[in-house]
Amino acid sequence: MRIAMIGTGYVGLVSGVCFSDFGHDVICVDQNADKIDQLSAGKVPIYEPGLQDLMLKNVEAGRLSFTTDLASAVAGAEAVFIAVGTPTRRGDGHADLTYVMAAAEEIAAAITDYTVVVTKSTVPLGTNRSVKQTIAKANPAAEFDVASNPEFLREGAAIDDFMKPDRVVVGVQNSRAAEVMGEIYRPLYLRDFPILTTDLESAEMIKYAANAFLATKITFINEIAGLCERSGADVKEVSRGIGLDGRIGNKFLHAGPGYGGSCFPKDTAALARIGQDHAYPMQITETVIRVNEEVKQRMVEKLRDACDGSFNGKTIAVLGVTFKPNTDDMRDAPSLTIVPALIGGGAKVRVVDPQGRAEGEALLPGVKWMEDPYHAARNADLVVLLTEWNEFRALDLKALARKMTSPRMVDLRNIYNAKTAKRGGFEYYTAVGRAERVGI
Numbered sequence: 086m087r088i089a090m091i092g093t094g095y096v097g098l099v100s101g102v103c104f105s106d107f108g109h110d111v112i113c114v115d116q117n118a119d120k121i122d123q124l125s126a127g128k129v130p131i132y133e134p135g136l137q138d139l140m141l142k143n144v145e146a147g148r149l150s151f152t153t154d155l156a157s158a159v160a161g162a163e164a165v166f167i168a169v170g171t172p173t174r175r176g177d178g179h180a181d182l183t184y185v186m187a188a189a190e191e192i193a194a195a196i197t198d199y200t201v202v203v204t205k206s207t208v209p210l211g212t213n214r215s216v217k218q219t220i221a222k223a224n225p226a227a228e229f230d231v232a233s234n235p236e237f238l239r240e241g242a243a244i245d246d247f248m249k250p251d252r253v254v255v256g257v258q259n260s261r262a263a264e265v266m267g268e269i270y271r272p273l274y275l276r277d278f279p280i281l282t283t284d285l286e287s288a289e290m291i292k293y294a295a296n297a298f299l300a301t302k303i304t305f306i307n308e309i310a311g312l313c314e315r316s317g318a319d320v321k322e323v324s325r326g327i328g329l330d331g332r333i334g335n336k337f338l339h340a341g342p343g344y345g346g347s348c349f350p351k352d353t354a355a356l357a358r359i360g361q362d363h364a365y366p367m368q369i370t371e372t373v374i375r376v377n378e379e380v381k382q383r384m385v386e387k388l389r390d391a392c393d394g395s396f397n398g399k400t401i402a403v404l405g406v407t408f409k410p411n412t413d414d415m416r417d418a419p420s421l422t423i424v425p426a427l428i429g430g431g432a433k434v435r436v437v438d439p440q441g442r443a444e445g446e447a448l449l450p451g452v453k454w455m456e457d458p459y460h461a462a463r464n465a466d467l468v469v470l471l472t473e474w475n476e477f478r479a480l481d482l483k484a485l486a487r488k489m490t491s492p493r494m495v496d497l498r499n500i501y502n503a504k505t506a507k508r509g510g511f512e513y514y515t516a517v518g519r520a521e522r523v524g525i
Contacts, residue, residue: 086110086268089162091155091188093120095131095243095347095414096205096236097168102140103247105149107272112158113151124151132413132440135244155188159195164265166234167192167216168205173351178358180209180351189216193223201265203232207292207352209359213256213285230262233285235292240346241411252279256288293359296352297370302337303344304373307380310340310518320518321499340518342419342471342497343380345408350377350417381422384497384517388427391467391495391513396430400490402461403427403434405472406441406449413440415448419497420471424449435461439474459488466491473498482509493524 090101143149169184233256328335360367408418455461486492493513503521506514513524
């Protein structure tokens, strides 16, 4: 099947590469000529484990190509996916559909035969119907249907998520579009992965509801962590205890500095706005958004306590600034709240992150980027574990502590524990939601 993928951001590129690995003929389109040149040269502009090798494999097989020419890519395509950005619109919290509608108008001008136009971007309810109206108005003679196919990819594990999904959600209006979508995902159907075919609005809502629920789980355990610190309970034991309940499950119950990334902040804000527009406030989601910001501020105060009440004149080593490990994504990362607070308080901040520097240099002005934790810790007053990269899970704590002026650690990902930190020579250690501490 011939597929055109409009947009080569995270979702579009991963989806296009994986569809080509299914055996489809895929053309990925982007207006950014530099990005297309980079992809055509075999270089992936984002960090995602395994993506470059899979891309090169399918380019070599002749199933995957890249272009800036949308018209030629869409002409003759049986399915055209819209995978452009839908950032939060300034001022009102709505998802900005400018790029989606612009793509729809361009697609309308290029359609030659029956085509299913598939929205892969995360969009508010009713967007697919708006896409249909836009195309029909721009090209009344076009023969097409629209479909909603939201993505559920975790950065850092996107290829596995695409190839071995918990489910594939497809929203359609008729059987003809359903047949095309069924053919596209036939390799997954043959391996018995669940494919849910539903209506357009339900597919749109599923995406928002899923992300809001996961954001709620994260925020819930972070709030419980705060209470654990006050009451003497251990949030890791609490998480394990409730996670063993099959009705709850153990995923997304790891206490930390708050959620970030490209999806949860944007999608919770959009869902809250959708509720307001329909005169049905999403009160839980609105609370989650507020509490998540409060969690980040609570982390700042935790670090301030570790610095005896003031960041001024302190040297602080921050390990990890991306919103999660195995990605270079800095969007809405907790570091974007925490690190500026350190600098604003007068601290000298050194940063180590395996992939975060490319985006982080512009987003975190005033920090010094270091190659490894041990150099960053030299003569430092505090080490902060902010992103749980594998490189930070088995540090030589004794070597780290020896390099510091004041061997203190705040572990915002609960990688270590008080006993291990004390044995490693740290005179001060605290984590999130845990009663065991050193030097407090």
